[in-house]
Amino acid sequence: MKETILLLAVALFFVAIALSVYRIVKGPSMPDRAIALDTIAVNLISSIAIVSVLLSTKAFLDAILILGILSFIGTISFSKYIERGVLIERKRND
Amino acid sequence: MKINDVILRTVVKGVVFIILTLGMYLFFAGHNAPGGGFIGGLVLASAVVLLYLAYDIETIQKTMPFDFKKVAAVGVLLATGTALGSVLFDVPFLSHTDGYFDLPLLGETHLTTVTIFEAGVALTVVGVVVTIILSINEEGGE
Numbered sequence: 001m002k003e004t005i006l007l008l009a010v011a012l013f014f015v016a017i018a019l020s021v022y023r024i025v026k027g028p029s030m031p032d033r034a035i036a037l038d039t040i041a042v043n044l045i046s047s048i049a050i051v052s053v054l055l056s057t058k059a060f061l062d063a064i065l066i067l068g069i070l071s072f073i074g075t076i077s078f079s080k081y082i083e084r085g086v087l088i089e090r091k092r093n094d
Numbered sequence: 095m096k097i098n099d100v101i102l103r104t105v106v107k108g109v110v111f112i113i114l115t116l117g118m119y120l121f122f123a124g125h126n127a128p129g130g131g132f133i134g135g136l137v138l139a140s141a142v143v144l145l146y147l148a149y150d151i152e153t154i155q156k157t158m159p160f161d162f163k164k165v166a167a168v169g170v171l172l173a174t175g176t177a178l179g180s181v182l183f184d185v186p187f188l189s190h191t192d193g194y195f196d197l198p199l200l201g202e203t204h205l206t207t208v209t210i211f212e213a214g215v216a217l218t219v220v221g222v223v224v225t226i227i228l229s230i231n232e233e234g235g236e
Contacts, residue, residue: 062120062128066137069113073144076102080147088231089150 006054013047034078041071099148106148113141121216125204131212135219142224151228162228166221173214176207 020043023036045067052060081087117137124130145154180189192206 059128062123065116066133069116069137069140072109073140073147076144076147086231088146088228091150091152 003054006050010047010050010054013043013050016043030082031079034075034082037078038071038075041067041074045071102148106144110141110145113137113144117141121212122209124212125206125209131215132219134212135216136223138216139220139223139227142220143227146224146227162221162224164221166218166225169214169217169219169221171214172217173211176211176214179207 017040020036020039024033024040027033027036045064048060048064048067052058052064077087117134120129120137121131121134122129124134142154142158145157176190177188180191181187183189190206190208190211192204192208194202195205197203
């Protein structure tokens with residue numbers, strides 16, 4: 001019973017990822033795509049957590065942490081590029 | 095135009111230390127679990143890249159006055175140095191040795207020369223990744 005519920009949750013996360021992929025392909029504006037990429041990362045983190053509950057292992061916790069860090073950096077760089085057009089400024093401008 | 099990014103800078107100041115801690119954990123966990131020099135180096139490099147994103151090149155150069163090309167060179171030198179050291183003890187190139195030592199506070203600890211090699215790998219990865227990110231960021235016109 002518990003296993004069925006967890007498998008169903010993973011399947012639903014994959015549906016959510018598919019919807020976000022549709023938003024990336026179709027997305028009318030660039031911020032939509034950035035948010036969709038962040039959503040995919042969050043859904044992936046959640047599904048990895050559920051898979052590690054299913055397999056009752058903690059080997060995937062490092063993967064969760066690294067995925068969180070990378071999605072954080074990715075979202076920041078995407079939004080900074082959209083907002084200012086340059087990722088790393090040469091000198092301080094304030 | 096003056097841009098207000100105080101939220102980003104405040105968050106990054108805290109998050110960078112979490113990322114650096116995770117990087118060092120992965121570096122030392124590589125002994126007998128997933129992890130190691132390459133992955134630890136990548137995570138450390140991502141912390142440096144995050145600092146560059148939140149601040150700017152001038153400030154970070156003042157805070158961390160390393161030439162990252164030289165960091166990569168020192169890493170390669172360290173890795174090949176441990177590899178060459180094995181030749182002095184009349185064993186094949188790149189051989190490594192290990193042993194159990196009684197350390198104060200830590201008790202019996204498993205120490206190995208692979209850690210020094212891995213430190214070289216980590217330094218190389220940090221240097222190369224930061225150099226690549228900084229060079230693809232440069233504008234062609236200048």
